Amino acid sequence: xxxxxxxxxxxxxxxxxxxxxxxxxxxxxxxxxxxxxxxxxxxxxxxxxxxxxxxxxxxxxxxxxxxxxxxxxxxxxxxxxxxxxxxxxxxxxxxxxxxxxxxxxxxxxxxx
Amino acid sequence: xxxxxxxxxxxxxxxxxxxxxxxxxxxxxxxxxxxxxxxxxxxxxxxxxxxxxxxxxxxxxxxxxxxxxxxxxxxxxxxxxxxxxxxxxxxxxxxxxxxxxxxxxxxxxxx
Numbered sequence: 327x328x329x330x331x332x333x334x335x336x337x338x339x340x341x342x343x344x345x346x347x348x349x350x351x352x353x354x355x356x357x358x359x360x361x362x363x364x365x366x367x368x369x370x371x372x373x374x375x376x377x378x379x380x381x382x383x384x385x386x387x388x389x390x391x392x393x394x395x396x397x398x399x400x401x402x403x404x405x406x407x408x409x410x411x412x413x414x415x416x417x418x419x420x421x422x423x424x425x426x427x428x429x430x431x432x433x434x435x436x437x438x
Numbered sequence: 439x440x441x442x443x444x445x446x447x448x449x450x451x452x453x454x455x456x457x458x459x460x461x462x463x464x465x466x467x468x469x470x471x472x473x474x475x476x477x478x479x480x481x482x483x484x485x486x487x488x489x490x491x492x493x494x495x496x497x498x499x500x501x502x503x504x505x506x507x508x509x510x511x512x513x514x515x516x517x518x519x520x521x522x523x524x525x526x527x528x529x530x531x532x533x534x535x536x537x538x539x540x541x542x543x544x545x546x547x548x549x
Contacts, residue, residue: 367543369528369530369541370538370544418481422492424494424532424537425483425494426483430480
């Protein structure tokens with residue numbers, strides 16, 4: 327059972343435009359969500375997180391939106407840059423335990 | 439630069455070999471993790487150490503043996519691996535309630 331779903335395996339966006347990466351979850355116990363970015367041959371890098379008590383968190387070009395009633399979150403990157411080309415993983419956590427539940431990832435390509 | 443250092447970067451081993459992966463962090467994090475990642479898949483949790491004690495073992499086969507000698511070091515001892523164990527092995531660390539910091543991994547190939 328996939329508790330965190332990233333239904334778009336890939337996304338292609340023009341440089342300067344907005345990238346929107348989506349994530350759905352089924353576990354209503356999740357109270358914390360994270361986005362990680364991964365380049366080939368490197369470990370995942372933490373990008374941004376959001377607590378379930380908020381509906382938006384912003385950090386520079388990155389904004390994460392959480393819709394609890396829809397069990398949906400999205401990562402917005404604006405403006406997109408070629409260096410943002412990577413695989414983006416959404417992950418959920420329940421009760422501050424040590425185990426993250428990961429989506430399958432979305433491969434973002436930002437074209438110059 | 440990553441603050442979690444993993445060695446070696448690449449490792450090729452035969453099915454009868456014994457080898458170890460090493461991980462080091464000096465951020466004062468008291469939780470350390472081993473993950474395994476296959477191509478086009480998310481990281482898969484293997485083990486978690488909290489305050490140098492094993493707190494999570496995700497039913498990992500005994501041919502993988504973790505060790506946490508102190509709060510800064512984490513090892514993964516490998517013995518009698520199978521070709522399907524070939525993967526990127528990631529170490530991570532964290533403070534409680536904070537995001538994981540990952541190393542760049544060891545690319546393991548079992549022949």
